[in-house]
Amino acid sequence: MRDRTMPTPPVYPPRHLALAIALVLGCADVSMARQSTDDAVAPPSETAPQPQTQPENSTKASSRPPKFTTMEGEWSRHISFSHKGRVAADTQFRNLGQIGAEIEVAGDFHNEGSVGKSVFVDQTGTFSGPGTVNALKVQGQLAVDPERGAPTIKRNLELAPGATLLYGIHPNGGSATIKVGGTAKLGNASLKIVNVPGEYIGTSNHVVIDAKKVDGEFGAIVNELAFMTATADYTAKQVGLTYTRNEVPFEDAATTDNARKFVASIEEPQQVAPPEPTPIVAPAIAQVSAVKPDNHGATHIPTEPPRTINTEAPPNTAINALLGTDMITAANAIDQLSGYHTADLGNATLSSVAPISTGVLSAMDSIQAGNTRGDGQVWVQAIGNSGGLGKPLGGYALKHKTEGLMLGTDWVVSPAWRLGIIGGKTQTRLDSHQFDGRLDSWLVGAYALRQDGPLALRLGAVYGSHDGSTKRHVAFNGFRDRLKGRYDATTQQVFGQVGYNLDIGHFDIEPYVQVGYQRYQRDAYTEKGGDAALQYNGQAQEHYSSDLGLRLARPLVFDRGMRLTPRLDVGWKHLYGNVRGTSHQRLVSGGGTYTIEGVELDRDSILLQAGLDLAVSPRHTFGLSYSGETGKDNRNGALMGQWRMMF
Numbered sequence: 001m002r003d004r005t006m007p008t009p010p011v012y013p014p015r016h017l018a019l020a021i022a023l024v025l026g027c028a029d030v031s032m033a034r035q036s037t038d039d040a041v042a043p044p045s046e047t048a049p050q051p052q053t054q055p056e057n058s059t060k061a062s063s064r065p066p067k068f069t070t071m072e073g074e075w076s077r078h079i080s081f082s083h084k085g086r087v088a089a090d091t092q093f094r095n096l097g098q099i100g101a102e103i104e105v106a107g108d109f110h111n112e113g114s115v116g117k118s119v120f121v122d123q124t125g126t127f128s129g130p131g132t133v134n135a136l137k138v139q140g141q142l143a144v145d146p147e148r149g150a151p152t153i154k155r156n157l158e159l160a161p162g163a164t165l166l167y168g169i170h171p172n173g174g175s176a177t178i179k180v181g182g183t184a185k186l187g188n189a190s191l192k193i194v195n196v197p198g199e200y201i202g203t204s205n206h207v208v209i210d211a212k213k214v215d216g217e218f219g220a221i222v223n224e225l226a227f228m229t230a231t232a233d234y235t236a237k238q239v240g241l242t243y244t245r246n247e248v249p250f251e252d253a254a255t256t257d258n259a260r261k262f263v264a265s266i267e268e269p270q271q272v273a274p275p276e277p278t279p280i281v282a283p284a285i286a287q288v289s290a291v292k293p294d295n296h297g298a299t300h301i302p303t304e305p306p307r308t309i310n311t312e313a314p315p316n317t318a319i320n321a322l323l324g325t326d327m328i329t330a331a332n333a334i335d336q337l338s339g340y341h342t343a344d345l346g347n348a349t350l351s352s353v354a355p356i357s358t359g360v361l362s363a364m365d366s367i368q369a370g371n372t373r374g375d376g377q378v379w380v381q382a383i384g385n386s387g388g389l390g391k392p393l394g395g396y397a398l399k400h401k402t403e404g405l406m407l408g409t410d411w412v413v414s415p416a417w418r419l420g421i422i423g424g425k426t427q428t429r430l431d432s433h434q435f436d437g438r439l440d441s442w443l444v445g446a447y448a449l450r451q452d453g454p455l456a457l458r459l460g461a462v463y464g465s466h467d468g469s470t471k472r473h474v475a476f477n478g479f480r481d482r483l484k485g486r487y488d489a490t491t492q493q494v495f496g497q498v499g500y501n502l503d504i505g506h507f508d509i510e511p512y513v514q515v516g517y518q519r520y521q522r523d524a525y526t527e528k529g530g531d532a533a534l535q536y537n538g539q540a541q542e543h544y545s546s547d548l549g550l551r552l553a554r555p556l557v558f559d560r561g562m563r564l565t566p567r568l569d570v571g572w573k574h575l576y577g578n579v580r581g582t583s584h585q586r587l588v589s590g591g592g593t594y595t596i597e598g599v600e601l602d603r604d605s606i607l608l609q610a611g612l613d614l615a616v617s618p619r620h621t622f623g624l625s626y627s628g629e630t631g632k633d634n635r636n637g638a639l640m641g642q643w644r645m646m647f
Helices: 014-025 257-265 317-323 327-338 340-365 391-396
Strands: 068-070 073-075 084-087 092-095 103-105 108-111 114-121 126-128 132-138 141-144 157-159 164-169 178-185 190-195 204-215 220-223 228-234 238-245 377-389 398-412 417-432 435-452 455-476 479-500 502-504 507-522 534-536 539-553 563-576 580-587 594-600 604-615 620-630 635-646
Touching: 103 108, 108 114, 114 126, 132 141, 164 204, 164 238, 190 228, 220 228, 257 327, 257 594, 317 327, 317 479, 327 455, 340 377, 340 398, 340 417, 340 435, 340 455, 340 479, 340 507, 340 539, 340 580, 340 594, 340 620, 340 635, 398 435, 479 534, 539 580, 563 620
Parallel strands: 068 084, 073 092, 084 103, 092 108, 103 114, 108 126, 114 132, 126 141, 132 157, 141 164, 157 178, 164 190, 178 204, 190 220
Antiparallel strands: 204 238, 228 238, 377 398, 377 635, 398 417, 417 435, 435 455, 455 479, 479 507, 502 507, 507 539, 534 580, 539 563, 563 604, 580 594, 604 620, 620 635
């Protein structure tokens, strides 16, 4: 008779039943080592990233629970396993849920949830986040700041001698506090102050650790801020941090004369003694293995605005941002705030209009001695000019590029004299490090030519009206400001040249001497923007010049009246007077007036001009030429195309 008794159900280990239930409910993603007699259980494919279990090598060992679960990615559920979890080196793990196991951290572990057991941070690991842990032992780094928050520790916090607490302070005075339900053992670890970038940092007090008991002190306080001093205060239950302005002046970070003049003019806000921090009462923490995450309780923000500044007017945020910088950042910030480019606007403008006088001389040089008694002529020149001031400065040099058109005409007024007038329109772009500028220029002028046989006298004067605009970008330590300015300026150029034509064979050789006067004048203007805006006084500068040169020409006559004339002009130029521009300026929102000096023009430079003139008929001539001026630190070059018609 067949046995009709019910079959005995298979018996599974309790941990396997718990795992199967968790997988069915979608509450866990843990891959277990495959048993020798069972099929492998794969984690759900829809969950990513997944904690992965590292199995034992032998089949016999695989029947035991694995030692570690490798964790990376992001976790937002509840998980509980009997072995340890591990965040491997060079990996990141973010916990948004609840973990009921010990965690070893060799990588980056950001906890916004809860860990029901202890967390061990290796020397290569970093722990952060506002979540809750049962206990925390740190040999690596513990990062705390207002943005990431601070942990709540139910039992003890232990810092090893080689550990580092990275403590960030928000510029508005906010900070985060580590809450410890048991003992906080500091263990001679290092406290490193990390400033959160922003527009303000001032004298203030902060609570770093609030515990049932504080044991020991920090072995070292590392503060990279050049102008602030951090001092740790210890009580039986709290570790405080006092931030105060030290005695290091801004001048120590200035690396140039212009920077030193700027920092000597600014008004630094007066600091007062910081208020005593309000003691934090640590809430009672239940000793349970899993609690809901406490994401907001660990952040300590003063309930009242920190009473750190005692000034009649609101402090300049640009200057306050300097307080939260190190020496390298401060040096760069001071250069940006000083507005040194304005001192070079005069020389850059004069360099941009220099081709105008060269073009006028070229028009007069094109008139042959035998044609000076003819009728008049009209000519048009297209100009493209580029150059730079301060070539050794590299990317910080002020570069300029000009494009324009010039129209002129002249006629005979006597057997020896010709008179002419010109008009022109140019546009110039200025460019440097975090600086842009534009010039819209209108130019008018007059010139005269007297020809007495081989002796020629050439005179000219050009007046320019310039509508200028500037843009500056200031950015450092979280402070950003975009500044715009508009101004009006004028230029005057006067020149005279005497040349003597030596007709040697088929060559026209003309040595010449030239003197000139250049003047620049700019109106006062004020930038629009934030606290980095500057107010500029009017600026005026002038200098004189003398040129010695030799001009060569070789006319080549072709059939049908065509003639090609190559030209070469080589000279030496010397400048007299003050060749360095200056600007008197001040911060709009506070500070005294200071003087900025620009790049010095080269006293001596080489002049070179080469061109071709093609007379296609007795009345029409086309020309193309290049003129350049090169000195030790500055350069300027122009390409000109010309059409001339005799009438």
